[in-house]
Amino acid sequence: MSSILDRASRNFLWQHPWQLALAIVGIALGVAVVISIDLAMESSLTAFEQAGKAFSGTATHRIIAGDGGLDERLYTRLRVEQGIQKIAPVASAYVQLTEQTEESFRLIGIDPLIEKSLQAVWQQQQKANKTSVFLTRLLSEPNTALMSEQSAQRLHLKINDDFTVMADSREQRLKVIGLLAPDNAVSEQVLARLLITDIATAQEVLGLFGRLSSIEVVLDKNRPEILAQIGKVLPANALLISTDSQSQSMREMTRAFSINLKAMGLLSLLVGMFLIYNTMTFLVVQRRRLIGSLRAIGVTRRQIFKLIIGEAFLLAIIGTLIGIALGIALGQGLLYLISETINAIYFRIDTTSLMVSPVQIGKGVLLGIGATLLAVLPPAFEATRFSPVTVLTRSQLESGSRRLIKVAGLISLVLIAGGMALAFFSGKSISLGLASIFLLLFGFALLTPNFTLLSMRLIERLFGRFLGILWRLPPRMISAEISRTGIAIAALMIAVAATIGMDLMIGSFRQTVAQWLQASLRADLYVSLPGEKMTADKILADHRLKEKLAELPNVQMLSSVLHTKIITDDEFTKVSVFELNAKSKKGFIFKHKVGDDLWNRFEQRQTVIVTEPYAYHHDISIGQKILLQTAQGNEPFEVIGIYADYSGDQGHLAMSRHNFQHYWSDLGYSGIGVYAKDGTDLQQLENQLSKLVTAEQSVKSDRAIYKASMEMFEQTFTITETLRWLSAAIAFTGVFSALMALQFERTRQLGILRAIGITPRQLTALIFGETGLMGLTAGLFAIPAGNVVAYVLIFVVYQRSFGWTMAFYFNPWVIYQGLALAFIAALFAGIFPALKMAKTKPAEALRTE
Amino acid sequence: MTTEAAITIQQLSKSYQESGRQHEIFSKLDMQVRRGEFIVLFGRSGSGKSTFLNLVSGIDPPDRGKVIINGINLTGLTEHERTLFRRHHIGFVFQSYNLIPTLTVAENLLLPLELIKRITVKDKDKVAGLLARLNFADRLDSYPDRLSGGEQQRVAIARALIHDPDVILADEPTGNLDLDTGKQVLELLDTLVKKAGKTMIMATHSQEVIGMADRIFSIHNRSLVSR
Incomplete structure (x- = not known):
């Protein structure tokens, strides 16, 4: 592509920095939300897996027991009677450091004599001779422990310093005899909340006399019969599992939670794609004269297509890179919320810092660029259709759009019907359940322009006679530029529908849980042990x-x-x-x-x-x-x-x-x-x-337990709430972007109004009237869409994800809030364009073409 | 036409900035237009004709000098006051017609009236009557994009006159029209504006208008020259 051709187009873009910035913001926010969820979720689970590897090392299997733990004689039987050498006993539990910090540490008791063969993560970072020294001291000196250099620094401890740990109200003094030096971020995280002691010390600290938490087994591939050998002597409360399958089952356990979070991320991306589509379409339509001129001097359709795609690609790269940086920052925040939720619902994981892998970054890059290019395809094709001879007028473009809107209306009905069918006839699949919500939302989004046209006609018919000519303008402007206003309304509608759907679902869930708690809590007081x-x-x-x-x-x-x-x-x-x-x-x-x-x-x-x-x-x-x-x-x-x-x-x-x-x-x-x-x-x-x-131990009244349980309930939904607001923020950016572009495009029209005597205040009111109507339309259409989303969330997605059934509780306040959110968001989005247009001098506006 | 001055322009100057440099469009213009007078302003493209009309209407403030219409000095008014003045006293006809595309033909005419007062049945009859005179009786509810260029300009002229302003400013009203349609539009302006005793300044390239004008000026070397 020639550089002059590039420049002709790019100069236009530079003259519209706001629109460029908003397109980049759309891409960046969409990518950021998806990537942050992925990073935070993966970091939480990886932290859990890595913590396991801290002491399992090369172990392929693990013998674990229920709450009674393992009798340590089992270890002796395996080693002495069965002659299995590559096994290591572990006693482990969480302890509290009483003096330096409120933090809890995982205390792991190992057998120093055989630990070396396991090559656990904590050993891998140390020099061989250093490890030997540590192991010898652990064995020879009672009540001694190893911890990471970073932990020691954080707790202001040095070698040979004493500290107190507490487990089950039992206190014990331990001495730091060695500091472990992690050499990468992963091992640093693994060791951050870890104390390593000799197994006898651990049993004493934890009160596990004669008991073990697990036995780590390194299975020789050439000797599979060992598994059977172990199986024979296992007691009834013990299981031999592979370490891989254990981490797999942890992932399986959190799968539904993870899928639901990722779906929320994709929802943000979907709203972001609307934003990109909207902005790029504007940029194409505004350049119709330029593109027409280029076509007239011999630029081919393919070159025009390449030009638009090339620009989008550039925007996608910039937006994606910003999105990845934002995603990493956002991921840090989400990590805490996700870890807390996993802690509350599934299993204990320590809050860690974010681990960023090249694969996840790669996923973000592909997603950002892919989504942008997909969103840009329709306007790129639209650009190739501009005639080199006649430049289409706004109304010609709109009449073409109206035909498309009719077709979109029909497609939307198919999508909505398909979404409902998918929701109820997709077995137990969570992903298909969520996919049905996407289909439904997309269907409602495609129906939005038709609904908007209908609403504007209805408003005019009902209120037209009472409104002056000036106040007939806002609904007319929305209808007249439906190809642009429709997309902004659709993006806002999706975000508000998702909000209404989530609110109704959470409200129904809250009500169900409250009723269940009230029914279940029959005692007057509860003693927790x-x-x-x-x-x-x-x-x-x-x-x-x-x-x-x-x-x-x-x-x-x-x-x-x-x-x-x-x-x-x-x-x-x-x-x-x-x-x-x-x-x-x-x-x-x-x-x-x-x-x-x-x-x-x-x-x-x-x-x-x-x-x-x-x-x-x-x-x-x-x-x-x-x-x-x-x-x-x-x-x-x-x-x-x-x-x-x-x-x-x-x-x-x-x-x-x-x-x-x-x-x-x-x-x-x-x-x-x-x-x-x-x-x-x-x-x-x-x-x-x-x-x-x-x-x-603690004593709590039924009321206190009810309150604490409901607080826990709210806490588990904090992450959902956060993500919901993020997609609402993206939708807001979308409406803001669309309104900005719309107002810029109709600068001249607004200039004429000023020329014939409309004051800046009246102009501001007109723009607010238009944006308010757009918000109300989005809010009104989000009501049925949100209710359908809530229905599918409650009876399909949540039941499949968690196995819970709950009643659908309709809360009119959720509807009012949704409506208010849409209205206020649209009004807010209109503030800047309204002020800008009111400040624009009519003479300047009239010069604009 | 009376001898009383409808528009007085004194020492009017205007410049604009481009690439950090000041460009003077015109300097120290003086002019007096009598009530009911039809002034034609010639000038090559970019000579400042549109800017001059913008200054006269109060759309744009001058750098220096005065624009006095009906004894009111526009340059002494605030932006808001100028807007209200324009609303009552000025009718504008643009080269690109500039009808509001989202309003019907009748509504485009009613809008200037609505800005001044509450619309009555009498106003609606007035609009219908004026449009009937222009052969638009059956197209009151049509939108501008359904009309040809000439038709749009006829509606634009009607809009400029409907609220009975003292001054009509027309900026290249035939610039986008073919010769025949242009002639028709000029005749219409002549009929409606001149016969109604309105004061009019028209910026144009069209020679057809020469016979209709009371006085002709052109902007040359940043000055107003009488021809």
Whole structure:
């Protein structure tokens, strides 16, 4: 392409820096949101995997147990009796550093004699002789620990300094005997919250006398029989799993959450694409005279096409690079929110810093450039259609657009119908469920110009006679330039519909959870008994506490729960073990009709009830039997009920304590419900209970638990809210960009109005009238679209993602807020163009062509 | 035509900046236009004819000098006051017609009236009557883009007159029209404006207008020259 041709076009672009900047902003914001979610999500999960590798090193497999932990004699049996050499015992749990910081550290106890062969991450960064020194000192000096140089610096500790750690109200002094020097960002993160001690020290600190958290196994590929050998001696509560499959299952667990977040990111990109399309179309249409002239002097259609695509490519590169930088910054913020949500719903991960990989950057580049080029294709084709002889007038262009809008209307109906069909006939696929929302939103977006034309006609018909000529202008201007206003309204409509949909869904969810909590919290006070369930001390203490509680004069009765894990189908399944009373039984909301003998069967026979998410994810129905691994082998437990539970999305089983104790060993309690006698002063009773519990344990009223649970609920949606506002911000930029371009394009028309005597204030009011109407139209159309989105989110996406069913609660306030958001956003977007146009001198405006 | 001055221009100067340099368009122009007089302003492209009309109408303020219409010095008014003055006292006819594309023919005519007062049935009848005289009786509800150039300019002339302004300013009203249509437009202006006793300044290239004008001026070397 000739450079002069380039210059002819580029000079035009330089004269419109606002539009150029807004196109770049559109690309940058879309890319930033997608990339930030990807980076934050991947960093959280990678941190979890890397933390595992901190001590697993080259281990291929891991022996783990439920809450009882592993008996350390298993290690001896494997090593001595079975002759398996490449195994390493690990005792690990979280501890609190009491003096220097509030931070919790993961304490890992290793066997220094064999640790070296495992080549765990912490060793890889050290010199061989240094590692040997560390291991020898760990072995020879009791109560010693290693930590990273960065941690030591943060905690102001030096070699040979002492510090105190606390686990389960047990305090222990440890001495720093070595500092680990990570040589890259990943190992720095892995070691940031890690303490390494000899296994005996760890067992003492953590109270795991005679118990292990896991045994790491390095499997020789040439000796697969070792797996069978291990299998033979494994106790009933232990599992041999591959380290890969463990991290895989963690990813699987968070898959639904991850897909939903990424969909939110893509929504932002979709809105961003509207913005790019809009801006590029403007830039093409504004250059119709220039393009016509170029065609007249012999520039081919292909050259015009290349010219537009070339410009878009340049914009895409600039926008994408800015977007990646923004995405990394935004990712830092999102990382905390995502880690918190994963912590609250799934498993414990430490907050880390963002890890940026070239693959993710590559994905961002492809996405940014790909989305821009896709959005630019229609205007690029439009540019090639400009005649070299006659330059199309605005009205000619618009009449062409109106034909397209009619076709788009028909396509939109197909998309909406297709979206609904996809939503309800796509099995259990979350991705297809989300894809249906995209189809629906896109369908509604394509229908927006038709809806806008209809609305403007209706406004005129209803209010035209009451409005003066001047005030007929705003709806007329919107209709007259529908090819431009329609896109801006559609972009705003998508963002507001997504907001309404998410708000209705979150509101419905909140209401459902609130009702569930109110129904479930039957006791007056709850005693929480946290801590590692491996320790014999704890079990004994739990029982003593329960006895004391029962003896209190104002206590009518108690209920209890133990949250633990049982092996089923070669994986750990969460189980809640209940000791129920007449009141607490009423706290279960079953998803089906329940017979009178359910609780009798629950207590007396080999039965379980399962939560709704568990039944959904495992395709479980009433009457089905689940094989649970006991010390006597696999035992079938009949499912006699499915009940609502919103405490987690993986679901769990529930069985009576009577059943549990018949097959598994006692693990104490996780919580005790206290039911007061009538007329008891609950505050007094709470004070009384508080005196009986340890610092780790807590006493909370049903109201306090309700409040804390609802706060946790809100916290898990913080990330969703944040992303929603980001896409609204992009839509706002889109409307702003469209309005700016529109006003610039009609500068002359506004100049004529000024020439015939319209004051700047009237002109401002006209522009606000137009933008306000655009906002209202977007808001009004977002109401049905948002309701459809909410419906699909509640009954399709969330059910498939998490297995929860919830009722649809219509909240009119959400609608008013959506409407207000659209109206105010559009008005705000109109401020600058209105002020600019009001300030433009009519003589200048009249000179503009 | 009366001897009373409708427009008085004193020492009018205007310049603009381009690439950091000051370009003077004209300097110290003086002119008096009597009420009902038809002034034609000739000049090559870029000589400043449109700028002159913009200054007279108060669309653009001068650098120096005065524009006095009906005894009111426009240069002493604020932007807002000039706009209100224009609304009441000036009718503008542009080369590119400049009808509001989103308003119908009738609405384009009603808009200047609405800016002055509440529209009555009488006003609507006035618009209908004027348009009927221009053979637009059946096209009141048509939009400008449905009209030919000549038709649009006829509507634009009607719009300039509908609110009964004292002064009509016409900037190359035939510039975009063919010879025949241009003649028709000039005849219309002559009929409607001159016979209504309005004062008019028309900037044009058209020689056809010479016979209609009371006085002819041109802008030459930044000065106003009588011909």
